Amino acid sequence: MTNQKHHFDASPVLVEDVVPALRLSLRVKPAHRATLAQALGLDLPARVGARAVANGTEALCLGPDEWLLTAPEGTDLASPARAVYADAPHSLVDISDREVTLRLSGPAVLDLLAACCPRNVAAMPVGTAARTVFDSATVVLWRDGPADFRMDVWRSFAPHVRSLLAQVRQEIAAGL
The missing domain is CATH 3.30.1360.120 (Probable tRNA modification gtpase trme; domain 1)
Incomplete structure (x- = not known):
């Protein structure tokens, strides 16, 4: 950036x-965290306050089932998340603005x-x-x-x- x-x-x-960057609010139950993380190609840290970075995308753990994701504008994180929704139900909301x-x-x-x-x-x-x-x-x-x-x-x-x-x-x- x-x-x-x-x-x-x-x-x-x-x-x-x-x-400005892409900013997403992610909520997913801990039991589904690993599946979604694998689909996104990004670790979703389990410890509140911990961060992970991969390929310009950053994940911040805000709570036991809540993350803030940031990435360069134009990054598509919705498609891989949508592809695993049946196995890892979650909420992924664009809060960029x-x-x-x-x-x-x-x-x-x-x-x-x-x-x-x-x-x-x-x-x-x-x-x-x-x-x-x-x-x-x-x-x-x-x-x-x-x-x-x-x-x-x-x-x-x-x-x-x-x-x-x-x-x-x-x-x-x-x-x-």
């Missing part, structure tokens, strides 16, 4: 919009996130993700590196979250 710089990027935290993704990176990113997120983000291992809140907005926070995160936020909350990010970035920059 390539990124487009948002209009504010001159502080110890860079905030960028990530180009519901959310936007922001990339947050830089030496002060943990301070930025701590200002509005009650979760101990510093304790999140690299390569994991979690559903949490940022101020009053439900988000999915992906930790891609020690100082590199992605934040999925519902499109309707994006202006509020962007405003908070800009405010906190300014406060961090003023304190340095």
